[in-house]
Every structure is written in C-alpha cells, then in structure tokens.
Amino acid sequence: MRINTDYLVVGAGASGLAFADALVAEADVEVTVVDRRSAPGGHWVDAYPFVRLHTPSAYYGVSSLALGEDRIDEVGENAGYYERARGEEVREHFAKAAERLTESGRVRVLTRHEHLGAGSDGEQIRDLSTGDLHDVAVRRKVVDARYLEGSIPATHAVPFQVAPGVLLVPINDLPAAARAGCSYAVLGSGKTAVDACMWLLDNDVQPDRIRWIRPRDAWFYDRRHFQPLEQVSAIMEGNALDAEAGAQAANVEDLFERLEASGRLVRIDPAWPARMYRGTMLSARELEALRQIADVVRLGRVRRIEADRIVLERGETPTGPDVLHVDCTALGLSDAPATPIFQPSRIVLQPVRHLSPCFNAAIVGFVEAHRDDDADKNRLCPPNPYASSIEDWPRMISRTWRTEGRWLNEPDLSAWVANSRLNLLRALPDHAAEPSVQTAVKRYLTHVRAAIERLKQLDGSSSSRGEESGAGGPGAGR
Numbered sequence: 001m002r003i004n005t006d007y008l009v010v011g012a013g014a015s016g017l018a019f020a021d022a023l024v025a026e027a028d029v030e031v032t033v034v035d036r037r038s039a040p041g042g043h044w045v046d047a048y049p050f051v052r053l054h055t056p057s058a059y060y061g062v063s064s065l066a067l068g069e070d071r072i073d074e075v076g077e078n079a080g081y082y083e084r085a086r087g088e089e090v091r092e093h094f095a096k097a098a099e100r101l102t103e104s105g106r107v108r109v110l111t112r113h114e115h116l117g118a119g120s121d122g123e124q125i126r127d128l129s130t131g132d133l134h135d136v137a138v139r140r141k142v143v144d145a146r147y148l149e150g151s152i153p154a155t156h157a158v159p160f161q162v163a164p165g166v167l168l169v170p171i172n173d174l175p176a177a178a179r180a181g182c183s184y185a186v187l188g189s190g191k192t193a194v195d196a197c198m199w200l201l202d203n204d205v206q207p208d209r210i211r212w213i214r215p216r217d218a219w220f221y222d223r224r225h226f227q228p229l230e231q232v233s234a235i236m237e238g239n240a241l242d243a244e245a246g247a248q249a250a251n252v253e254d255l256f257e258r259l260e261a262s263g264r265l266v267r268i269d270p271a272w273p274a275r276m277y278r279g280t281m282l283s284a285r286e287l288e289a290l291r292q293i294a295d296v297v298r299l300g301r302v303r304r305i306e307a308d309r310i311v312l313e314r315g316e317t318p319t320g321p322d323v324l325h326v327d328c329t330a331l332g333l334s335d336a337p338a339t340p341i342f343q344p345s346r347i348v349l350q351p352v353r354h355l356s357p358c359f360n361a362a363i364v365g366f367v368e369a370h371r372d373d374d375a376d377k378n379r380l381c382p383p384n385p386y387a388s389s390i391e392d393w394p395r396m397i398s399r400t401w402r403t404e405g406r407w408l409n410e411p412d413l414s415a416w417v418a419n420s421r422l423n424l425l426r427a428l429p430d431h432a433a434e435p436s437v438q439t440a441v442k443r444y445l446t447h448v449r450a451a452i453e454r455l456k457q458l459d460g461s462s463s464s465r466g467e468e469s470g471a472g473g474p475g476a477g478r
C-alpha cells in the first residue's frame with residue numbers, strides 16, 4: 001500500500017497527538033500518525049495501574065478536547081486542588097482524541113505501525129500485525145514525536161544484576177506482588193519511586209517496612225503553584241517567586257535555597273543536599289507522608305542484588321527473601337540534547353516552555369500552520385530540553401521567559417496561547433482584578449528582567465548565547 005500525506009507524525013503519544021490536533025485545527029492538511037503501540041497515548045498505554053497525572057487534567061492532553069471536568073478534589077493528598085486524571089482516564093482521552101481526529105477525514109492514526117525511516121520510495125512503515133511494509137509519500141514534513149521518548153518501568157531493561165530467587169518487580173506489578181508481612185525496598189529517586197512509596201503508605205504498609213534506595217535527592221515543586229482556573233493566582237505567585245529568586249541568586253545553590261525558603265520548591269529531607277530536578281511536584285500532604293520513611297539508603301545506584309545484600313556504587317545494604325524490591329529506576333523523561341525543532345523536511349518535537357509537554361507540541365503545530373520560514377519558526381520555538389539537575393534550572397526558566405517575550409510581539413500567536421486549553425495561565429485575565437493576582441504580577445514584573453540576565457549568567461551551558469533578550473509580560477502570552 002502507498003500512503004500519500006502532508007505530514008507523517010511518528011509517535012501517537014501526548015506530543016504527536018497534541019501537535020496533530022493543533023495543526024489540523026489551523027491548516028487544511030492531511031496528517032498520518034503512526035505508533036508501534038497497540039493504542040494511542042504513548043507511554044500511558046504501559047503505565048503502572050495506579051499512575052495519575054502529577055499536574056491538573058485541566059491543561060493536559062490535546063487542545064480541542066477537555067480532560068476531566070475541572071473538579072476540585074475533596075479528599076486525599078490532592079484535596080483542595082484540581083483533579084488529576086488516572087492513567088485509564090488519560091488513555092481514554094487520547095483514544096477519543098484519535099477517534100475525533102480520524103472522524104475529521106484529514107487524519108489517519110495507525111497504531112501497531114512502526115516507522116522504519118526513509119526508504120528508496122518515501123518513508124517506510126511496517127504494519128506490526130501483518131509484517132507488511134508500506135511506503136509513505138510525505139508532501140511536507142516528517143514529524144518526530146518520539147525524539148524525547150522516555151524510558152518507563154514496563155519497557156526498560158533492568159540496569160543491574162539480580163541473583164536467582166530475589167523478589168524484584170517493576171512498579172507495574174507492585175499491587176499484584178505486595179503481600180502481608182513483606183518488607184519493601186523501593187529503588188529509584190524520581191516521581192515513580194515517590195508513587196511506589198505513596199502506594200505502599202496508602203495501602204497501610206508501615207513506614208518502617210519500607211527502605212528507600214535513593215541515589216539522588218530531588219527537588220519538587222509545591223503543587224499549590226500549579227493550580228489553574230479559579231486558583232490561577234497561585235501559578236502567578238509561583239512565577240513571581242521564580243523571578244525574585246532568579247534575580248537575587250548569587251549562584252545555583254543560593255538560587256535553590258531561595259526557592260525553598262519561599263515555599264516554591266520542597267525536598268523530602270531538608271537536611272540532605274538535593275541536586276536532582278525533574279520538574280515534578282508534590283502536595284504538602286504527600287510530602288508529609290513521604291517524610292515518614294526514615295530508612296533511606298544514599299549509597300549511589302544499585303549495581304546488583306544478591307540474596308542477602310544490595311550492592312551499590314558506594315557500599316551495600318542488607319536485604320532478604322522476604323523483601324520485595326520495586327524497580328523504579330527507569331529514566332522517565334529523556335535527556336536527549338536540543339536540536340532545532342524546525343528542520344528541512346522535518347519537525348523534531350521538543351519542549352519550548354518549561355513543564356508543558358502538551359502545550360509545547362500544540363504551539364509547534366500552530367507555528368507550523370501560520371509561519372513559512374524555518375528560521376522564524378525556530379526563533380519562536382527554540383528547544384528547551386527537559387531538566388535533570390539543578391544546574392539546568394537557570395537555562396530552562398530564562399529560556400522560557402525569553403521565548404514568551406517573543407510571543408508577545410506576535411498577535412496571532414499570543415491570541416492562540418491565551419485561548420488554548422493547554423495554557424495553564426489561561427484564566428489569568430479573568431482574575432486580573434484580584435489583589436493576590438495583582439500582587440503576584442507586580443512582583444513578577446519587578447524581577448523578571450533582572451532574573452533573565454542573572455539566570456543567563458548562571459547557565460553554565462552557554463546555550464543561551466545568541467538568543468534575543470526580551471522579558472515576557474505577566475505570564476507573557478499565557
């Protein structure tokens with residue numbers, strides 16, 4: 001079979017679908033989306049059973065379709081905050097989004113199809129159900145929506161040796177493998193390990209039965225600052241705290257001390273240095289629960305698990321046959337380096353604004369629809385790689401602000417941003433008269449220009465050189 005299409009999108013995860021959704025809303029084009037997986041949704045298809053968004057559903061997914069009902073949770077760790085979809089709800093959202101795109105008659109979504117690359121007669125895809133090869137003639141661009149494909153527990157290879165008889169499960173199998181009387185060793189530093197610990201605590205496992213093998217300590221945002229709509233002043237307050245700390249920071253360590261002192265960032269153990277920053281967030285109640293786990297092993301990464309001990313980079317810790325080891329060591333977000341998003345015949349989806357994967361893919365779709373020149377498109381959408389450590393924070397934030405500043409000079413783009421469901425600050429204009437919003441906006445504007453300059457200096461990567469300066473307004477174009 002030969003397929004003719006304007007765009008071939010490789011990857012039907014959040015990025016590929018949010019891009020396709022925004023593009024076809026703005027341009028009369030034909031799009032073909034392919035994914036190896038059996039359903040749309042990317043990594044969510046293989047996520048662990050108790051996964052949820054760590055951000056509100058209100059600004060996640062594709063722009064044209066709501067996710068959830070913008071309810072405020074009344075109970076649990078998220079009480080008082082906007083609902084966060086469960087994995088199943090996220091999968092349903094993307095399945096529905098794919099169905100609606102298909103119904104438009106302009107989008108084809110082919111699951112269980114793998115992109116093999118360029119062949120002699122166009123792009124090649126393989127139907128994984130039949131093994132058949134198909135040529136795809138792409139009139140405009142191939143869209144790489146898998147460049148930042150993450151590594152997740154269900155599909156990654158365990159990166160250490162495990163002796164026969166050791167009980168080790170990926171987090172996906174934790175509910176099925178957990179049993180009364182067992183102890184647990186949770187392996188990993190990131191959000192997945194947090195979720196494993198929270199699941200155990202929520203299921204009445206006593207904290208002293210949990211050992212947390214934590215190679216790095218991490219910083220987390222306080223979830224309070226990511227609440228949209230009626231609580232949007234908190235997002236603006238968070239931005240103001242970033243700007244103030246950024247403007248006044250003597251160095252990266254001082255920057256993080258300031259962010260912690262202001263309540264913007266938290267770490268599980270304030271007495272222990274934290275250098276990991278992945279942009280995830282916790283509520284105060286989650287933080288309180290996690291702090292009950294006192295048995296934390298900080299001896300680096302696991303090298304091997306033997307019958308009676310876990311051997312780590314800098315030492316060892318005992319284990320035993322009644323310990324269930326929970327593997328949460330998959331990298332999660334990819335550390336792939338930045339590359340231009342708009343290239344000849346190719347678009348490589350990457351972050352632009354920090355912490356907004358769906359928004360970022362959608363804005364690239366909008367810019368592709370409304371701008372002709374790749375240099376101009378790249379000026380409006382410079383890549384801003386995922387952060388991994390505290391050293392990445394100055395670049396990530398200052399690049400976001402500088403990029404948003406450019407959007408302000410583009411009325412059509414600003415209007416799209418202001419109206420997009422995926423824009424976490426979209427309710428800001430409706431709440432502009434509230435004293436808390438006015439205070440936060442004033443504080444942000446007082447510091448943002450100095451913060452951009454200071455953060456550029458703190459950004460050791462020098463990757464920001466050669467970019468235009470220009471601060472965003474209050475949540476510029478958001």
Ligand SMILES: Cc1cc2nc3c(=O)[nH]c(=O)nc-3n(C[C@H](O)[C@H](O)[C@H](O)COP(=O)(O)OP(=O)(O)OC[C@H]3O[C@@H](n4cnc5c(N)ncnc54)[C@H](O)[C@@H]3O)c2cc1C
Nearest residue numbers: 011013014015035036042043053054055114115146149150
């Ligand atoms: C557990 C978890 C929770 C998260 N929670 C949040 C959250 O609450 N809020 C938030 O903003 N972000 C969150 N994130 C960040 C997350 O990375 C994004 O939200 C988003 O889902 C990533 O989607 P993606 O499309 O970029 O990548 P993926 O979901 O990895 O999709 C890439 C797709 O490309 C396909 N693919 C790769 N190669 C090929 C090929 N050659 N041919 C065909 N198909 C191919 C893969 O099969 C895959 O389905 C979370 C991430 C994880 C891992």
